[in-house]
Amino acid sequence: MARMTMREAISKALWEEMERDENVFIQGEEVGVWGGTYAVTKGFLDRFGEKRVRDTPIAEAAIVGSAIGAALVGLRPVAELMTINFAFAAMDHIVNEAPKLHYMFGGQFKLPLVIRAVSGGGRQLAATHSQTPDAIFAHFPGLKVVSPGTPADAKGLLKSAIRSDDPVLFIENATLYQAKGEVPEDEDYLEPIGKSKIQREGEDVTIVAYSKTVQLAMEAADMLAEDGIEAEIVDLRSLRPLDMEPVIESFKRTNRAVVAEEGWRGYGVGSEVSARIYELAFDYVDAPVKRVAQAEVPLPYNQRLEQLAIVQTEDIYNAAKEVIYG
Amino acid sequence: MEKSEHLNLYQEMVVIRRIEERAAELYQKGKIGGFLHLYIGQEAxxxxxxxxxxxxxxxxxxxxxxxxxxxxxxxxxxVMAELLGKVDGTSQGKGGSMHMADTELNFWGGHAVVGAHIPIAAGMALGDVYQGNDDAVTICMFGDGATNIGFFHEGLNLSKVWNLPVLWVCENNQYGMGTSVERASAVSEIRQKAEGYGMPNNRIEGMNVMTVREETSKVLEEVRNGGGPYLLEIVTYRFRGHSMGDPERYREKDEVKKWEDEDPIGVFRNYLLEEEIASEEELDEQDEEAEVIVDEAVDFAESSPDPDDEALFEHIYAEPTPVEYRGYAMAQESEEK
Structure with missing residues (x-):
């Protein structure tokens, strides 16, 4: 184990996979000379050269579309989108091409493709650069959508994504890059895609979270513990496939749940998870499932207003109290 | 070129023509669903x-x-089995008319979102360069309508910036659905769009199979020999509507008639006769053989079974992955049993 930041864990996963397999390469805006907008690929160009660290024009459809083409003919591209907000410029390729080609051509086409994108608000970038639209992408069968909440999972899941023969959208969170944790150093450390994970055990309330809200839920759980409440945190880690088993297993013990996401509530991850809880464990429900999410507004620039809109630790803490005490 | 090769080209054009005519009939009978875009007129x-x-x-x-x-x-x-949605179709009945492929033949589809396959083609060429397949060229076909969408411009620009071995071929049949090139494109010669990317280009006539062969052959070798991407515009015409439900309000019957006089099959047939490469009898024989091939294709397709229900959940992913909401239960079944 080594203690490192999320940024280092992601960078290490990429580096190790590029060392391991010559067919792995990265392309995107400023991944090379610049070293990555978020410095994830710093030093990569010197080590791997221009062939495998490819700066692209600012043209998202070309970035993702050409990565699909390269994947079809046997490579393992990692296409980086500077932020997930720019994924909309490549929407057709992300949701209407990559997830369809294997199925639509009767299994002939394989797409070992990873699209990395940075999600999340809270950095005063205003409405078009601050979204957490993860749930939109999780709507499409054929795409895998992964979003880790800890450095260890980031490393293990990104390595699995790169080794996967399916298209994976790997969503990172900008405000988590500095989050620290213990990370296995094994070069073959893999976390399975499509498996939720208990990040903290507890018997009083189930908090379902992923990505940034895992970190917030950990803080909220510490606060709840001071009140004598033991929260169990289930980290979804991937939104599609969605592994409900640990959620249901936990809920059947606690009978109470909060689902926390950074994105909007309407048609969101919390909507899906809470619906499934009702479908699969209705007899165990002691209180209505609470959804914690950001305010239904385009995010504002003003720092105070933005913080008012996005999910805070206290929101999760308060929601847990509500499902426990009504 | 050998005589047998001439005859093969002739027969292939006739087979395509007859397949399309039969497809139109089967569509009218309700045996083919969805959209059906016929290639009649563009065979050359x-x-x-x-x-x-x-x-x-x-x-x-x-x-x-x-x-x-x-x-x-x-x-x-x-091809016919796919049109009928059968299990023996090119895509096992899951793609239909617009999505046929055979990767073993290096044929990568069949893409239905206008222009979306253009950046994908650039990536395939990148794959060849990356893997050192120096003598491979990616030939990417698209219609005139596709040259007005962003995908086209992003794809062509990237191919030039990275000097990828792509032969971009615009099959200009002069209408994007019912909108003529003049009404949709700022320049009426599609090849001009390559100028903006510093890319060599040409515009050729597309109703004569020999012309298409000769002109394309030259530029294909140019690309193969490291010349970088090239945009070739081939001017052609579709004799039928855009798809089966086309009222054809956008063009005059006389215009269609004029182009039908340049029917690529007729043009080539006359050429073979005038050059005394083949006799009437020999060409009639090819026509008859084509009829047999098409009859057999239809019989094969009609007798091929539908995919079974299980196929619904197959090939969502290449790797064994739980299927969501299958049978409205917590599905843990692997699709690859």
């Missing part, structure tokens, strides 16, 4: 290019793809 393009493509050359096209599937080497019976 796919047959010409298909005949000079090397096995290592990757071919990718848009939704008007039946002719391309046959010219890529797919047996017409698998």
């Amino acid at each position: 393009v796919s047959v010409g290019i298909g005949s000079i493509r090397q096995p290592q050359d990757r071919l990718i096209t848009a939704y008007r793809d039946h002719g391309w599937a046959i010219s890529a080497g797919i047996d017409p019976k698998y």
Whole structure:
């Protein structure tokens, strides 16, 4: 184990996979000379050269579309989108091409493709650069959508994504890059895609979270513990496939749940998870499932207003109290 | 060129024509669903290019793809089976008219979102460069309508910036659905769009299979020899509507008639007779053989079974992955049993 930041864990996963397999390469805006907008690929160009660290024009459809083409003919591209907000410029390729080609051509086409994108608000970038639209992408069968909440999972899941023969959208969170944790150093450390994970055990309330809200839920759980409440945190880690088993297993013990996401509530991850809880464990429900999410507004620039809109630790803490005490 | 090769080109054009005519009938009978875009009138393009493509050359096209599937080497019976949605179809009945492919023949579809396959084609060429397949060219077909969408411009720009071995071929049949080139494109010669990317280009006539072969062959070798991407515009015409439900309000019957006088099959037939390459009898024989091939294709397709119910959940992913909401239960079944 080594203690490192999320940024280092992601960078290490990429580096190790590029060392391991010559067919792995990265392309995107400023991944090379610049070293990555978020410095994830710093030093990569010197080590791997221009062939495998490819700066692209600012043209998202070309970035993702050409990565699909390269994947079809046997490579393992990692296409980086500077932020997930720019994924909309490549929407057709992300949701209407990559997830369809294997199925639509009767299994002939394989797409070992990873699209990395940075999600999340809270950095005063205003409405078009601050979204957490993860749930939109999780709507499409054929795409895998992964979003880790800890450095260890980031490393293990990104390595699995790169080794996967399916298209994976790997969503990172900008405000988590500095989050620290213990990370296995094994070069073959893999976390399975499509498996939720208990990040903290507890018997009083189930908090379902992923990505940034895992970190917030950990803080909220510490606060709840001071009140004598033991929260169990289930980290979804991937939104599609969605592994409900640990959620249901936990809920059947606690009978109470909060689902926390950074994105909007309407048609969101919390909507899906809470619906499934009702479908699969209705007899165990002691209180209505609470959804914690950001305010239904385009995010504002003003720092105070933005913080008012996005999910805070206290929101999760308060929601847990509500499902426990009504 | 050998006589047998001439006859093969002729027969392939006739097979495509008859397959499309039968497809139209089967569509009217309700045996083919969805959209059906016929290739009738454009046969010289796919047959010409298909005949000079090397096995290592990757071919990718848009939704008007039946002719391309046959010219890529797919047996017409698998094309017809796909049209009927049968398990023996090119895509096991899951793609339909617009999505035919055979990766073993290096034919990569059949793509139905206008222009979306253009950046994908650039990536395939990148894959060849990356893997050191120095003599491979990606031949990417698209219609005139596709040259007005962003995908086209992003794809062409990237191919030039990275000097990728792509032969971009615009099959200009002069209408994007019902909108003429003049009404949709700022320049009426599509080839001019390559100028903005510093890319060599040319515009040729597309109703004569020999012209298509000769002109395309030259530029294909240019790209193969490291010349970088090239945009070739081939001017052609579709005799039928855009798809089966087309009222054709956008063009005069006289215009269609004028182009029908240049029917690529008639043009080539006359050429073979005038040059005394083949006799009337020999060509009639080819017509009859084509009829047999098409009859057999239809029989094969009609007797091929539908995919079974299980196929619904197959091929969502390449790797064993739980299927969501299967039977409205917590599905843990693997799709690859």
